[in-house]
Protein backbone atom coordinates (compact mmCIF):
# COMPACT_ATOMS: atom_id res chain seq x y z
CA UNK A 414 0.00 0.00 0.00
CA UNK A 415 1.50 3.34 -0.99
CA UNK A 416 1.43 6.75 0.58
CA UNK A 417 -1.61 7.96 -1.39
CA UNK A 418 -3.66 4.95 -0.53
CA UNK A 419 -2.87 5.32 3.17
CA UNK A 420 -3.86 9.01 2.95
CA UNK A 421 -7.15 8.08 1.25
CA UNK A 422 -7.87 5.49 3.93
CA UNK A 423 -7.09 7.94 6.74
CA UNK A 424 -9.59 10.34 5.13
CA UNK A 425 -12.21 7.57 5.02
CA UNK A 426 -11.68 6.80 8.69
CA UNK A 427 -12.06 10.49 9.53
CA UNK A 428 -15.35 10.52 7.59
CA UNK A 429 -16.57 7.51 9.56
CA UNK A 430 -15.70 9.28 12.81
CA UNK A 431 -17.45 12.47 11.68
CA UNK A 432 -20.60 10.63 10.63
CA UNK A 433 -20.81 8.72 13.91
CA UNK A 434 -20.11 11.86 15.95
CA UNK A 435 -22.82 13.67 13.97
CA UNK A 436 -25.38 10.97 14.78
CA UNK A 437 -24.53 11.24 18.47
CA UNK A 438 -24.54 15.05 18.48
CA UNK A 439 -20.85 15.09 19.34
CA UNK A 440 -18.00 17.26 18.09
CA UNK A 441 -15.74 15.00 15.97
CA UNK A 442 -12.73 17.00 17.18
CA UNK A 443 -13.28 15.35 20.55
CA UNK A 444 -12.33 12.02 19.04
CA UNK A 445 -8.60 11.41 18.61
CA UNK A 446 -7.63 9.04 15.83
CA UNK A 447 -4.80 6.74 16.85
CA UNK A 448 -3.24 4.83 13.96
CA UNK A 449 -2.26 1.44 15.33
CA UNK A 450 0.93 0.57 13.50
CA UNK A 451 1.81 -2.82 14.97
CA UNK A 452 3.51 -5.06 12.38
CA UNK A 453 3.67 -2.11 9.91
CA UNK A 454 6.94 -0.68 8.64
CA UNK A 455 8.34 2.68 9.70
CA UNK A 456 7.62 3.93 6.14
CA UNK A 457 3.92 3.21 6.67
CA UNK A 458 3.94 5.00 10.02
CA UNK A 459 5.45 7.99 8.23
CA UNK A 460 2.79 7.81 5.51
CA UNK A 461 0.06 8.04 8.15
CA UNK A 462 1.86 10.99 9.71
CA UNK A 463 2.07 12.73 6.34
CA UNK A 464 -1.70 12.16 6.02
CA UNK A 465 -2.14 14.20 9.19
CA UNK A 466 -2.19 11.50 11.85
CA UNK A 467 -0.43 12.68 15.01
CA UNK A 468 -1.16 9.70 17.27
CA UNK A 469 0.67 6.41 16.79
CA UNK A 470 -0.30 3.24 18.65
CA UNK A 471 1.91 0.20 19.15
CA UNK A 472 1.20 -2.92 21.15
CA UNK A 473 4.77 -4.09 21.76
CA UNK A 474 7.65 -2.23 23.38
CA UNK A 475 10.12 -3.77 20.90
CA UNK A 476 8.32 -2.37 17.88
CA UNK A 477 8.21 1.16 19.24
CA UNK A 478 11.88 0.94 20.22
CA UNK A 479 12.71 -0.11 16.69
CA UNK A 480 10.57 2.36 14.75
CA UNK A 481 10.56 5.51 16.83
CA UNK A 482 14.29 6.29 16.39
CA UNK A 483 13.94 5.79 12.61
CA UNK A 484 11.31 8.50 12.39
CA UNK A 485 11.37 12.20 13.06
CA UNK A 486 7.70 13.05 13.55
CA UNK A 487 7.40 16.42 15.32
CA UNK A 488 4.28 16.68 17.43
CA UNK A 489 3.52 12.96 17.32
CA UNK A 490 2.33 11.15 20.44
CA UNK A 491 3.18 7.46 20.86
CA UNK A 492 0.56 5.34 22.61
CA UNK A 493 1.22 1.92 24.15
CA UNK A 494 -2.01 0.01 23.59
CA UNK A 495 -0.94 -3.60 24.22
CA UNK A 496 -0.36 -5.58 27.39
CA UNK A 497 2.76 -4.39 29.21
CA UNK A 498 4.79 -6.94 31.12
CA UNK A 499 6.11 -5.52 34.34
CA UNK A 500 9.71 -6.39 33.40
CA UNK A 501 9.42 -4.10 30.36
CA UNK A 502 7.99 -1.17 32.32
CA UNK A 503 11.19 0.84 32.21
CA UNK A 504 11.61 0.45 28.46
CA UNK A 505 7.95 1.32 27.88
CA UNK A 506 8.25 4.47 29.96
CA UNK A 507 11.24 5.46 27.82
CA UNK A 508 9.57 5.14 24.42
CA UNK A 509 5.88 5.91 24.96
CA UNK A 510 4.05 9.12 25.86
CA UNK A 511 0.89 7.48 27.20
CA UNK A 512 -0.03 3.98 28.35
CA UNK A 513 -3.55 2.73 27.57
CA UNK A 514 -3.08 -0.68 29.11
CA UNK A 515 -2.38 -0.14 32.78
CA UNK A 516 -3.92 -3.35 34.10
CA UNK A 517 -2.59 -3.96 37.60
CA UNK A 518 -1.71 -2.15 40.80
CA UNK A 519 1.69 -3.84 40.75
CA UNK A 520 2.51 -2.42 37.31
CA UNK A 521 1.28 1.01 38.40
CA UNK A 522 3.52 0.98 41.47
CA UNK A 523 6.54 -0.14 39.47
CA UNK A 524 6.01 2.57 36.84
CA UNK A 525 5.55 5.19 39.53
CA UNK A 526 8.89 4.24 41.11
CA UNK A 527 10.71 4.33 37.77
CA UNK A 528 9.17 7.64 36.76
CA UNK A 529 10.00 9.17 40.14
CA UNK A 530 13.70 8.59 39.41
CA UNK A 531 13.30 10.60 36.22
CA UNK A 532 11.04 13.19 37.76
CA UNK A 533 8.42 12.49 35.09
CA UNK A 534 4.66 12.02 35.05
CA UNK A 535 3.16 9.50 32.62
CA UNK A 536 -0.46 9.77 31.47
CA UNK A 537 -2.19 6.39 31.77
CA UNK A 538 -5.57 4.82 31.11
CA UNK A 539 -6.83 1.90 33.14
CA UNK A 540 -7.58 -1.07 30.92
CA UNK A 541 -10.92 -2.60 31.82
CA UNK A 542 -12.06 -6.09 30.95
CA UNK A 543 -15.72 -5.10 30.83
CA UNK A 544 -17.11 -8.49 29.92
CA UNK A 545 -14.85 -10.33 32.38
CA UNK A 546 -13.56 -12.73 29.72
CA UNK A 547 -10.83 -14.95 31.16
CA UNK A 548 -8.64 -14.54 28.07
CA UNK A 549 -8.43 -10.77 28.45
CA UNK A 550 -6.19 -8.38 30.32
CA UNK A 551 -7.57 -5.54 32.36
CA UNK A 552 -9.26 -4.72 35.62
CA UNK A 553 -12.55 -6.49 36.21
CA UNK A 554 -14.92 -3.97 37.83
CA UNK A 555 -16.85 -6.66 39.70
CA UNK A 556 -13.64 -7.90 41.34
CA UNK A 557 -13.64 -7.20 45.08
CA UNK A 558 -10.19 -5.54 44.90
CA UNK A 559 -11.03 -3.22 42.02
CA UNK A 560 -11.94 -0.05 43.91
CA UNK A 561 -9.13 -0.44 46.44
CA UNK A 562 -6.66 -0.80 43.55
CA UNK A 563 -8.01 2.30 41.79
CA UNK A 564 -7.84 4.25 45.05
CA UNK A 565 -4.14 3.42 45.35
CA UNK A 566 -3.36 4.13 41.69
CA UNK A 567 -4.98 7.57 41.47
CA UNK A 568 -2.77 8.92 44.24
CA UNK A 569 0.52 7.75 42.70
CA UNK A 570 2.33 11.05 42.05
CA UNK A 571 4.08 10.03 38.83
CA UNK A 572 1.07 8.62 37.02
CA UNK A 573 -1.83 10.72 35.82
CA UNK A 574 -4.96 8.64 35.37
CA UNK A 575 -6.72 10.14 32.33
CA UNK A 576 -9.46 7.60 31.75
CA UNK A 577 -10.32 4.07 30.73
CA UNK A 578 -9.56 1.77 27.81
CA UNK A 579 -11.20 -1.43 26.66
CA UNK A 580 -10.90 -3.95 23.87
CA UNK A 581 -14.33 -5.28 22.92
CA UNK A 582 -14.84 -8.88 21.90
CA UNK A 583 -14.66 -9.84 18.24
CA UNK A 584 -18.03 -10.36 16.57
CA UNK A 585 -19.68 -9.98 13.17
CA UNK A 586 -22.65 -8.36 14.86
CA UNK A 587 -21.14 -4.99 15.62
CA UNK A 588 -24.17 -3.79 17.61
CA UNK A 589 -23.48 -6.56 20.13
CA UNK A 590 -20.51 -4.60 21.48
CA UNK A 591 -22.55 -1.46 22.23
CA UNK A 592 -23.28 -2.50 25.84
CA UNK A 593 -19.54 -3.01 26.42
CA UNK A 594 -18.79 0.57 25.39
CA UNK A 595 -21.80 1.96 27.26
CA UNK A 596 -20.66 0.15 30.41
CA UNK A 597 -17.16 1.58 30.08
CA UNK A 598 -18.65 5.08 29.89
CA UNK A 599 -20.86 4.51 32.93
CA UNK A 600 -17.90 3.10 34.86
CA UNK A 601 -15.87 6.18 33.92
CA UNK A 602 -18.67 8.47 35.15
CA UNK A 603 -18.79 6.60 38.45
CA UNK A 604 -15.01 6.60 38.99
CA UNK A 605 -14.92 10.30 38.17
CA UNK A 606 -17.28 10.99 41.06
CA UNK A 607 -15.60 8.53 43.39
CA UNK A 608 -11.95 9.41 42.67
CA UNK A 609 -11.68 13.09 41.80
CA UNK A 610 -7.87 12.79 42.01
CA UNK A 611 -7.99 11.33 38.50
CA UNK A 612 -8.70 13.24 35.29
CA UNK A 613 -11.05 10.64 33.71
CA UNK A 614 -11.41 12.61 30.47
CA UNK A 615 -10.73 9.75 28.08
CA UNK A 616 -12.48 6.66 26.83
CA UNK A 617 -10.19 4.68 24.53
CA UNK A 618 -12.52 2.30 22.72
CA UNK A 619 -13.33 1.34 19.15
CA UNK A 620 -11.23 -0.37 16.49
CA UNK A 621 -11.64 -0.89 12.73
CA UNK A 622 -14.88 -2.87 12.91
CA UNK A 623 -16.66 -1.12 15.74
CA UNK A 624 -15.48 2.49 15.66
CA UNK A 625 -18.92 3.94 14.87
CA UNK A 626 -20.54 2.27 17.85
CA UNK A 627 -17.67 3.39 20.08
CA UNK A 628 -17.92 7.02 18.94
CA UNK A 629 -21.69 6.98 19.43
CA UNK A 630 -21.10 5.71 22.97
CA UNK A 631 -18.60 8.44 23.82
CA UNK A 632 -15.13 7.30 22.70
CA UNK A 633 -12.55 10.09 22.86
CA UNK A 634 -9.81 7.90 21.34
CA UNK A 635 -10.28 5.27 18.66
CA UNK A 636 -7.48 2.82 17.86
CA UNK A 637 -7.48 1.98 14.17
CA UNK A 638 -5.19 -0.45 12.38
CA UNK A 639 -6.66 -2.36 9.44
CA UNK A 640 -8.93 0.42 8.14
CA UNK A 641 -5.77 2.49 7.54
CA UNK A 642 -3.13 -0.07 6.67
CA UNK A 643 -5.09 -3.04 5.32
CA UNK A 644 -5.30 -6.58 6.68
CA UNK A 645 -2.46 -7.76 8.91
Ligand SMILES: *Cc1c(COP(=O)(O)O)cnc(C)c1O
Pocket residue numbers: 449451472494495580620621622636637638639640
Ligand atom coordinates in the same frame (compact mmCIF):
# COMPACT_ATOMS: atom_id res chain seq x y z
C1 LIG B 1 -4.36 -4.06 16.87
C2 LIG B 1 -5.05 -3.27 17.88
C3 LIG B 1 -5.98 -2.30 17.51
C4 LIG B 1 -6.37 -2.01 16.07
O1 LIG B 1 -7.15 -3.03 15.59
P1 LIG B 1 -7.78 -3.00 14.10
O2 LIG B 1 -8.88 -4.00 14.20
O3 LIG B 1 -6.68 -3.37 13.18
O4 LIG B 1 -8.28 -1.63 13.85
C5 LIG B 1 -6.59 -1.58 18.53
N1 LIG B 1 -6.30 -1.80 19.82
C6 LIG B 1 -5.40 -2.71 20.20
C7 LIG B 1 -5.14 -2.91 21.66
C8 LIG B 1 -4.75 -3.49 19.25
O5 LIG B 1 -3.87 -4.42 19.63
